[in-house]
Amino acid sequence: MxxxxxxxxxxxxxxxxxxxxxxxxxxxxxxxxxxxxxxxxxxxxxxxxxxxCGAGVRQQWGTETNAILARDSVKRFEQMNEELEYDMDIEFKQGGYLIVAYTEGEWTQFHKNVAVQKSLDIPVEMVTPEGAREIVPHLNIDGLFGATFCQTDGHANPxxxxxxxxxxxxxxxxxxxxxxxxxxxxxxxxxxxxxxxxxxxxxxxxxxxxxxxxxxxxxxxxxxxxxxYPQRHQALVTEPVEPTQGPMVISFSRRLYCQQTPHGSFIMGVGDPHEPKDFNINSSWDFLEDVSRQVLSVLPLLKNLRVVRQWSGLYDMSPxxxxxxxxxxxxxxxxxxxxxxxxxxxxxxxxxxxxxxxxxxxxxxxxxxxxxxxxxxxxxxxxxxxxx
Structure with missing residues (x-):
C-alpha cells in the first residue's frame, strides 16, 4: 500500500x-x-x-465501430509483449470464438453481422451445425441454425x-x-x-x-x-481439466459465454436481463443455477465439472x-x-x-x-x- x-x-x-x-x-x-x-x-x-472481467477478445460485432476497435485491438494484443517490452507474458491465446445461433432471428442477425465484419477484412466464417460441431465436438447442435467462427479471436490475462x-x-x-x-x-x-x-x-x-x-x-x-448505469454480471471458474475446448462459445439467446483457459479451467457466465441498475457485486445461488442450465443446454459434456469459485463485476452500461x-x-x-x-x-x-x-x-x-x-x-x- x-x-x-x-x-x-x-x-x-x-x-x-x-x-x-x-x-x-x-x-x-x-x-x-x-x-x-x-x-x-x-x-x-x-x-x-x-x-x-472474462477477458475475452472478439472481433465479431454487429456495429462497424465496435468491429473496427476490436479488429485493431487484436493486432495490438498479438504484439503486446514486444511493443510494451513486457517482462512476463500477457497470455494472449487465439483459440477463436464460436458464436452459435439457436433461433432464426439470431441467424438472420448473424448474416448482417458477418457482412459488416467481412467488409472490414475480419477473418470470420459462417458454419453449418455440423461444421460447428467439428470446431467444438461436444457442442449440442439440436435446434442449432448455424454459427460464426473467427480463429483470431481469443483471450488474455487482464x-x-x-x-x-x-x-x-x-x-x-x-x-x-x-x-x-x-x-x-x-x-x-x-x-x-x-x-x-x-x-x-x-x-x-x-x-x-x-x-x-x-x-x-x-x-x-x-x-x-x-x-x-452499473449492471452486475456474474462469472465462475471451474477446476482445471485436460484441454477439451479451443474456442470461446457464445450464445446470445441463452445469454451465455464459456471458454477454457490455457490452465485448463473453464470460465463462464450468463447475463441476467432482470439485473437491477445498482452497484451490487455480491454473488448469488440463482446465478449458479442459471448458468448451469444454460451451459448444459449448449455444452452438455461439462456437467460433472466442479466449481472452484464465483465472483461478480459491473458493466458500465450506455444506452x-x-x-x-x-x-x-x-x-x-x-x-x-x-x-x-x-x-x-x-x-x-x-x-x-x-x-x-x-x-x-x-x-x-x-x-x-x-x-x-x-x-x-x-x-x-x-x-x-x-x-x-
Whole structure:
C-alpha cells in the first residue's frame, strides 16, 4: 500500500481509474510526448471492472465501430509483449470464438453481422451445425441454425495486460497513485481546474474520467449526469481439466459465454436481463443455477465439472452498448471514457489510441465524434446487437 505522503500538487493530466482504459491511455499519451501524467486509482491497479472481467477478445460485432476497435485491438494484443517490452507474458491465446445461433432471428442477425465484419477484412466464417460441431465436438447442435467462427479471436490475462501497460507507462514518466480516492473535482469559468483526493489536491488542465461503472459518480462532481448505469454480471471458474475446448462459445439467446483457459479451467457466465441498475457485486445461488442450465443446454459434456469459485463485476452500461468518448459539456478539459458495456478490455488498446490522437491534436484513425455524448440527444444511437 502507498504511504501517507501527499500526491504531487500539479500535473498536465490526471487520469481517474487504474484499469485497462486508464493505464493504456496513460501509455498512449506519454508515448506521444505528453509529460507529467498522474493516474489515480482508489485501490490497486486492475482492482475494478478489468480485474473481474472474462477477458475475452472478439472481433465479431454487429456495429462497424465496435468491429473496427476490436479488429485493431487484436493486432495490438498479438504484439503486446514486444511493443510494451513486457517482462512476463500477457497470455494472449487465439483459440477463436464460436458464436452459435439457436433461433432464426439470431441467424438472420448473424448474416448482417458477418457482412459488416467481412467488409472490414475480419477473418470470420459462417458454419453449418455440423461444421460447428467439428470446431467444438461436444457442442449440442439440436435446434442449432448455424454459427460464426473467427480463429483470431481469443483471450488474455487482464492482470498481466494492465501490468504491462503500467510498466511501459512508468518508463515514460507516468506516475501512478494507488489507494488514492477522488473525492471531488473543481471547475472554474467552464474549465476543469483541480482533482481533490484523499491524499491531497492535484491541479491539472486535463482530467480524464476512466472510472468505468463509477464514471457517473465522477461526472456528478461537476454537475453532469452521464447517461450510464452499473449492471452486475456474474462469472465462475471451474477446476482445471485436460484441454477439451479451443474456442470461446457464445450464445446470445441463452445469454451465455464459456471458454477454457490455457490452465485448463473453464470460465463462464450468463447475463441476467432482470439485473437491477445498482452497484451490487455480491454473488448469488440463482446465478449458479442459471448458468448451469444454460451451459448444459449448449455444452452438455461439462456437467460433472466442479466449481472452484464465483465472483461478480459491473458493466458500465450506455444506452446503446457503445462507449462514450467525449469532453464533458461546459467543462473544458474534462473527458469521459466510459459506457463500454462490458467490453472495455477487448477494445481498450485501440480505443486509447483514438482518444490519445484526439487529445494530442493528431489525425484520428476513425471519427471519434461517433462516440460523442450528443448522439443521445440527437437520437442517433449506435445500437450494438451482439452483447452478452
Amino acid at each position: 502507498q504511504g501517507v505522503s501527499n500526491v504531487q500538487k500539479t500535473a498536465n493530466a490526471v487520469i481517474i481509474g487504474g484499469g485497462m482504459i486508464g493505464c493504456s491511455l496513460a501509455y498512449e499519451l506519454a508515448l506521444r510526448g505528453m509529460k507529467d501524467i498522474v493516474v489515480v486509482e482508489k485501490e490497486y491497479l486492475c482492482s475494478g471492472a478489468t480485474g473481474r 492482470f498481466h495486460v494492465v501490468d504491462a501497460y503500467a510498466k511501459a507507462a512508468r518508463r515514460l514518466g507516468v506516475v501512478f497513485e494507488t489507494y488514492t480516492e477522488v473525492t471531488g473535482i473543481v471547475a472554474e469559468n467552464g474549465k476543469v481546474k483541480t482533482v481533490e483526493t484523499t491524499r491531497g489536491n492535484i491541479d491539472a488542465p486535463l482530467v480524464i474520467n476512466a472510472a468505468n461503472y463509477a464514471a457517473g459518480k465522477v461526472c456528478k462532481m461537476v454537475d453532469f449526469d452521464l447517461p450510464l 446503446d452498448a457503445n462507449p462514450i468518448l467525449d469532453e464533458v459539456p461546459d467543462v473544458q478539459g474534462m473527458w469521459v471514457l466510459a459506457g463500454f458495456s462490458g467490453h472495455g478490455f477487448m477494445v481498450g488498446p485501440q480505443t486509447s489510441v483514438l482518444v490519445a490522437q484526439k487529445i494530442m491534436g493528431e489525425k484520428c484513425f476513425m471519427p471519434i465524434e461517433k462516440f460523442g455524448l450528443d448522439r443521445f440527444r440527437r437520437g442517433e444511437l449506435l445500437l450494438e446487437p451482439s452483447v452478452v
